[in-house]
Amino acid sequence: TRSSSRRAGREPFSIDSVVVGASARMRGVFDFVRVIANSESTVLITGESGTGKEMIANLVHHSSSRRHRPFVAVSCAILSETLIESELFGHERGAFTNAIKERPGRFELADGGTLFLDDIDDVPLTMQVKLLRVLQTRTVERVGAVRSIPVDVRVLTGSKRDLRALVADGTFRDDLFYRLNVIPIQLPPLRERSEDIPMLVDHFFRRYFQSRGKEPKPVSPAVLEAFRRYPWPGNVRELENACERIAQTCICDSVMAGCVPATVFFQKAGGAQPSETSDRERPAGVSLDDRIRDLAE
Numbered sequence: 001t002r003s004s005s006r007r008a009g010r011e012p013f014s015i016d017s018v019v020v021g022a023s024a025r026m027r028g029v030f031d032f033v034r035v036i037a038n039s040e041s042t043v044l045i046t047g048e049s050g051t052g053k054e055m056i057a058n059l060v061h062h063s064s065s066r067r068h069r070p071f072v073a074v075s076c077a078i079l080s081e082t083l084i085e086s087e088l089f090g091h092e093r094g095a096f097t098n099a100i101k102e103r104p105g106r107f108e109l110a111d112g113g114t115l116f117l118d119d120i121d122d123v124p125l126t127m128q129v130k131l132l133r134v135l136q137t138r139t140v141e142r143v144g145a146v147r148s149i150p151v152d153v154r155v156l157t158g159s160k161r162d163l164r165a166l167v168a169d170g171t172f173r174d175d176l177f178y179r180l181n182v183i184p185i186q187l188p189p190l191r192e193r194s195e196d197i198p199m200l201v202d203h204f205f206r207r208y209f210q211s212r213g214k215e216p217k218p219v220s221p222a223v224l225e226a227f228r229r230y231p232w233p234g235n236v237r238e239l240e241n242a243c244e245r246i247a248q249t250c251i252c253d254s255v256m257a258g259c260v261p262a263t264v265f266f267q268k269a270g271g272a273q274p275s276e277t278s279d280r281e282r283p284a285g286v287s288l289d290d291r292i293r294d295l296a297e
Helices: 024-036 053-062 084-089 125-137 163-169 174-180 194-211 221-229 235-249 277-281 288-296
Strands: 043-046 071-075 114-118 154-159 183-186
Touching: 024 053, 024 183, 043 053, 053 071, 053 114, 053 154, 084 125, 125 174, 163 174, 194 221, 194 235
Parallel strands: 043 154, 043 183, 071 114, 114 154
Antiparallel strands: none
């Protein structure tokens, strides 16, 4: 999570500007970033959606000697199979319909800096071959071109799925996996580091209340307890969205249960079977009595 306040002279993005939390796992990740930042090796960042893969890639770049050069991030998941080659490698004028002028790709735009390829697990097999060649030769060929262009780029990748499993399934090339998996970083889901939630909540509320020109409101213990117990399937991104929504809609003097989406208090318990009525209906947050008392305060 990038801090909204930056001191004069500080790098635009740095480890000091990030809310880490108290968990040993995230502290370990940030310590590891400091160790590998100046390496030129490729980094594979894995974790569920919303765990902060691009944030970590940004930190690696801005903690490295390449920090004064471009950081280019692209999500491979949003690019179609016909578009991804042009986006990554560029194209020449007339290479295909509507290619009315030449256009550099993301590799060229990141020259001298860092390229972060998120959702690398969504890259089609046909494109994986070409990507492997670029990583081996450090040159790109634009679509429709007959010459190679050298690029000086450190490549970081992100994956929401286990690439080893995709290799075993035959949907990801093993040679590309080994080329990418030189320095692996595994990000834990938010539900496995719930001790970080109070600090993250405080940070997000400060950001979004202040964006409205208001001072952050105190948060009731019942709300914090519900936040700690909720599994956050969307991870930090979902937590941030919830805090933004509350900051925009809360009209109370403090953030109480009535300000929080009901799903946070009354989600179904994970893993329950349809026949397990008592488990399925039991809220995994706080009790109804706790919520009523909170609303009455």
